[in-house]
Amino acid sequence: MERSKCSAQMIAELGIDSIDSLFEDIPQEIRIPGLKLPAGMSELELIREMERVLSVNQPASRWLSFLGAGVYHHFIPAAVKTAISRSEFITSYTPYQSEISQGMLQAQFEYQSFMVELTGVDYMNCSVYDASTAIGEAVLMGHRIVGGKKFLMSRSVSPERKEVARLYARGADIEIVEVAYAPETGQVDLSDLESKMSNDVIGFYFETPNFLGPLETGWKGIRDVLGEKMMVVGVNPLALALVKPPGEMGADIVVGDAQVFGVPMSYGGPSIGIFGCKSNHVRKMPGRLIGMTEDAEGKRSFCMTLQTREQHIRRSKATSNICTNEALLAVAVAAHLAVLGRAGLRRTALKNLENMRSLSKRIDAIDGFDAPVFDAPHFNEFAVRSSIPAESIRKNLLDKRIHGGVSLDRWFPELKNCALYATTEMHSQTDHDRLLAALEGVR
Amino acid sequence: MRYHQAVHDVPLLMEGCDSVEQGDDLNVRDLLPDELVRSSLKLPDLPEREVVKHFVNLSQMNFGVDNGLYPLGSCTMKYNPKVCDEIVWWETVAGLHPLQDTGTTQGALALMHGLEQMLCEIGGVDAVTLQPAAGAHGEYTGMHIVRAHHESTGEDRNEVILPDTAHGTNPASAAMVGYDVLDLPSKDGCVDVEALKATISDDTAAFMLTNPNTLGLFEKDVTEIARIVHESGALLYYDGANLNAIMGKTSPGAMDFDIVHFNPHKTFATPHGGGGPGAGPVGVKAFLEEYLPVPRIVKKDGVYRLDHDRPKSIGKVRAFYGNFGVLVRAYAYILMLGGDGLERASEGAVLNSNYLKEKLKGIFDMPYGDLRKHEFVLSGKPLRQKGLRTTDFAKRLLDYGFHAPTIYFPLIVDEALMIEPTETETKDTLDAFVEACRMIMAEDPEILKGAPYNTARRRIDEAKAARDMILSWNAYEKKMADGAGSR
Numbered sequence: 001m002e003r004s005k006c007s008a009q010m011i012a013e014l015g016i017d018s019i020d021s022l023f024e025d026i027p028q029e030i031r032i033p034g035l036k037l038p039a040g041m042s043e044l045e046l047i048r049e050m051e052r053v054l055s056v057n058q059p060a061s062r063w064l065s066f067l068g069a070g071v072y073h074h075f076i077p078a079a080v081k082t083a084i085s086r087s088e089f090i091t092s093y094t095p096y097q098s099e100i101s102q103g104m105l106q107a108q109f110e111y112q113s114f115m116v117e118l119t120g121v122d123y124m125n126c127s128v129y130d131a132s133t134a135i136g137e138a139v140l141m142g143h144r145i146v147g148g149k150k151f152l153m154s155r156s157v158s159p160e161r162k163e164v165a166r167l168y169a170r171g172a173d174i175e176i177v178e179v180a181y182a183p184e185t186g187q188v189d190l191s192d193l194e195s196k197m198s199n200d201v202i203g204f205y206f207e208t209p210n211f212l213g214p215l216e217t218g219w220k221g222i223r224d225v226l227g228e229k230m231m232v233v234g235v236n237p238l239a240l241a242l243v244k245p246p247g248e249m250g251a252d253i254v255v256g257d258a259q260v261f262g263v264p265m266s267y268g269g270p271s272i273g274i275f276g277c278k279s280n281h282v283r284k285m286p287g288r289l290i291g292m293t294e295d296a297e298g299k300r301s302f303c304m305t306l307q308t309r310e311q312h313i314r315r316s317k318a319t320s321n322i323c324t325n326e327a328l329l330a331v332a333v334a335a336h337l338a339v340l341g342r343a344g345l346r347r348t349a350l351k352n353l354e355n356m357r358s359l360s361k362r363i364d365a366i367d368g369f370d371a372p373v374f375d376a377p378h379f380n381e382f383a384v385r386s387s388i389p390a391e392s393i394r395k396n397l398l399d400k401r402i403h404g405g406v407s408l409d410r411w412f413p414e415l416k417n418c419a420l421y422a423t424t425e426m427h428s429q430t431d432h433d434r435l436l437a438a439l440e441g442v443r
Numbered sequence: 444m445r446y447h448q449a450v451h452d453v454p455l456l457m458e459g460c461d462s463v464e465q466g467d468d469l470n471v472r473d474l475l476p477d478e479l480v481r482s483s484l485k486l487p488d489l490p491e492r493e494v495v496k497h498f499v500n501l502s503q504m505n506f507g508v509d510n511g512l513y514p515l516g517s518c519t520m521k522y523n524p525k526v527c528d529e530i531v532w533w534e535t536v537a538g539l540h541p542l543q544d545t546g547t548t549q550g551a552l553a554l555m556h557g558l559e560q561m562l563c564e565i566g567g568v569d570a571v572t573l574q575p576a577a578g579a580h581g582e583y584t585g586m587h588i589v590r591a592h593h594e595s596t597g598e599d600r601n602e603v604i605l606p607d608t609a610h611g612t613n614p615a616s617a618a619m620v621g622y623d624v625l626d627l628p629s630k631d632g633c634v635d636v637e638a639l640k641a642t643i644s645d646d647t648a649a650f651m652l653t654n655p656n657t658l659g660l661f662e663k664d665v666t667e668i669a670r671i672v673h674e675s676g677a678l679l680y681y682d683g684a685n686l687n688a689i690m691g692k693t694s695p696g697a698m699d700f701d702i703v704h705f706n707p708h709k710t711f712a713t714p715h716g717g718g719g720p721g722a723g724p725v726g727v728k729a730f731l732e733e734y735l736p737v738p739r740i741v742k743k744d745g746v747y748r749l750d751h752d753r754p755k756s757i758g759k760v761r762a763f764y765g766n767f768g769v770l771v772r773a774y775a776y777i778l779m780l781g782g783d784g785l786e787r788a789s790e791g792a793v794l795n796s797n798y799l800k801e802k803l804k805g806i807f808d809m810p811y812g813d814l815r816k817h818e819f820v821l822s823g824k825p826l827r828q829k830g831l832r833t834t835d836f837a838k839r840l841l842d843y844g845f846h847a848p849t850i851y852f853p854l855i856v857d858e859a860l861m862i863e864p865t866e867t868e869t870k871d872t873l874d875a876f877v878e879a880c881r882m883i884m885a886e887d888p889e890i891l892k893g894a895p896y897n898t899a900r901r902r903i904d905e906a907k908a909a910r911d912m913i914l915s916w917n918a919y920e921k922k923m924a925d926g927a928g929s930r
Contacts, residue, residue, distance in 0.1 A: 037777065056549050129577065269768065325577070339491055
């Protein structure tokens with residue numbers, strides 16, 4: 001039936017004169033005279049307008065880019081888009097009615113399974129917003145488990161994430177106390193960590209690789225110093241294809257960002273926050289969990305579980321306020337890992353590692369450059385020190401259509417003239433050559 | 444019965460995959476110290492063909508708005524124009540890195556700045572941040588703004604009041620910012636103004652409200668409520684989950700709310716993605732603008748830049764600038780509909796809701812007032828007489844090819860069925876839904892108890908899931924190794 005005819009019939013059946021009478025419960029004094037917005041447009045006009053607005057962007061993916069710092073440019077196989085473009089996935093919601101939502105539920109269970117295997121923890125939820133809010137949630141969860149007033153955080157954590165964690169902590173009147181990194185290695189300074197331990201400490205958050213690039217090697221020492229306190233570890237899950245998982249090193253909670261698995265950079269969002277923990281803490285976890293069970297005929301089935309932790313049941317006593325999460329991206333992550341497979345994932349990770357090694361060596365060989373700044377194993381990102389300000393190098397590279405490394409001194413004054421370079425499997429030898437030629441030109 | 448969902452036996456991706464020892468095939472040990480090298484990794488190695496089959500078959504066992512009516516109250520499961528989904532895959536959207544020089548992202552910043560202004564107009568507010576990642580995250584941001592505001596005036600207010608019909612995220616968000624939460628019992632389904640007067644005090648930091656409320660009733664005393672709240676020195680917070688009912692008719696700002704969050708994924712064309720991603724922009728009146736998260740997008744001499752220098756800002760609620768991909772969809776949707784189109788959307792939502800309500804209220808009880816906005820709540824109490832519960836009815840609806848409404852919420856309605864048809868459904872669809880409800884009510888109660896029958900799975904045992912705690916393939920294998928799971 002035609003739309004206008006449809007409305008007219010419904011209006012008639014309701015016995016009203018017009019739609020206006022359905023709004024008569026809104027008092028006159030708060031009415032507004034419509035919206036002062038432009039008139040609508042057709043789909044074709046919309047596409048032209050969106051092209052006009054967006055075409056002035058110069059995407060990092062199109063130029064040569066060495067930007068990382070939490071969001072990375074990786075290859076996304078076409079089949080990932082196929083999987084997450086399925087209308088049945090895209091247009092569904094939280095699987096409250098499990099019998100009719102098995103597809104999404106199984107895909108999310110698979111996401112949880114992959115993440116459990118990669119990180120080595122016992123339980124993974126099926127996503128929080130991003131890594132930064134995952135850290136915030138971890139601080140609050142740690143507080144629920146051990147009490148206390150202070151949360152220790154490594155100085156080498158991403159400044160963006162640290163700022164978010166600080167806000168989450170403030171809500172619960174928790175103080176974030178910074179722990180220094182060792183100036184030589186960029187890794188956790190154990191003696192500083194030790195000096196900051198006290199009874200009212202909840203736990204300690206550090207990243208591996210950390211924001212400045214180094215992977216952590218002092219696990220055992222950190223675990224020993226922390227004793228019963230929470231060890232919260234941030235990861236780049238791609239590195240875990242090669243690197244020993246935090247679950248095996250004693251982490252209580254593992255967080256991170258799974259954007260590296262099949263999610264476009266999209267100016268930083270949406271991305272997908274990883275949140276997992278050891279088995280004894282599962283009931284204190286935030287977020288949605290998918291469990292395996294059976295239906296009335298004994299067939300393997302999936303449904304949401306432990307919902308009594310969540311806001312729609314527990315309200316102000318919930319473990320978190322999270323409702324909408326990043327479910328569709330969890331499907332993308334699962335599809336991405338499945339398409340790459342074990343061998344493909346490890347090859348990709350190795351390519352990142354090799355690229356980092358080779359690029360940092362070549363930059364180091366240029367007069368006036370020192371790379372990597374820190375003497376530690378790295379994954380795909382490293383700090384570069386130059387004899388001239390990083391910011392002037394960045395601007396110079398930009399003129400050559402290269403997005404150079406992120407300047408570090410605006411967050412870390414002690415890292416004067418330093419910048420953070422990321423290199424992934426997207427970079428060929430020629431790409432590195434281009435950067436090196438450009439750097440030779442600016443020194 | 445015309446509906447039958449696909450039933451596939453889709454093995455898990457991890458199923459049958461062995462734990463493979465590494466260190467042999469790749470020269471990792473040359474590049475990493477021994478103590479960091481991973482010893483084993485268990486992931487499948489499937490051909491792409493198998494992976495695509497896996498996800499396509501899974502998708503067929505999933506029901507979305509594109510399959511049929513999804514009247515999940517409060518969630519606004521409307522059809523979204525496909526063009527909005529298409530645009531986010533453009534390289535000028537997907538390929539942007541958040542730390543690119545802003546000289547190379549002027550289009551993105553112009554879009555976000557434009558969206559902020561559109562939301563100001565729709566919400567009747569003076570400034571908007573796009574940073575929060577979801578509605579609940581917007582509430583969380585809003586509660587931090589409340590806290591910052593009171594701290595700046597040196598007031599120590601530690602309570603947030605909200606009606607007992609509020610979404611569960613409201614109390615959870617307030618509690619996460621350190622507030623004690625007071626539930627205000629409703630009167631006739633709306634805020635009890637006298638009870639509010641009696642409850643509000645110098646300790647009240649904010650009152651949180653959604654209008655129309657979760658029963659679909661417009662809080663007609665909202666002006667009086669705003670006066671009471673403001674006279675006590677508290678702030679008035681608007682939960683934007685139900686904004687889709689009133690666009691162009693009134694606005695949170697016109698109702699004198701101080702802080703508002705928007706749900707672009709409900710109101711402005713982002714499909715819900717099985718639970719996300721969404722976004723949760725927050726709008727405020729001018730006197731609260733200085734507290735908004737950093738960075739702010741500012742325009743000077745025709746150039747957009749990101750301003751981090753806001754000393755009174757609450758800080759950051761999420762890394763970078765928000766869920767840009769979702770915001771692009773919202774921007775496109777608002778452009779496409781225009782001001783009039785948005786108002787028509789609200790009218791359509793309210794018309795459909797009232798039409799459906801009229802047709803269904805003879806079948807179920809309908810407590811509280813008659814005129815509803817975009818959604819309405821019925822009581823499944825009549826089912827009790829047959830030894831049934833609302834959940835049985837909901838499961839049976841699935842057999843007819845309709846997603847179930849939201850059930851058992853709001854808590855003040857016994858055996859609640861919360862129904863939101865949205866503006867994108869036709870009269871024919873609504874009539875078919877009514878017919879299905881009528882048929883189900885006439886069925887043998889035993890049929891309902893055994894439902895569903897036509898979905899990928901029969902009634903699922905949720906208690907067993909909670910008992911067994913199998914939340915990953917590794918846990919399943921471990922359980923199998925330790926002896927079978929409980930029956």
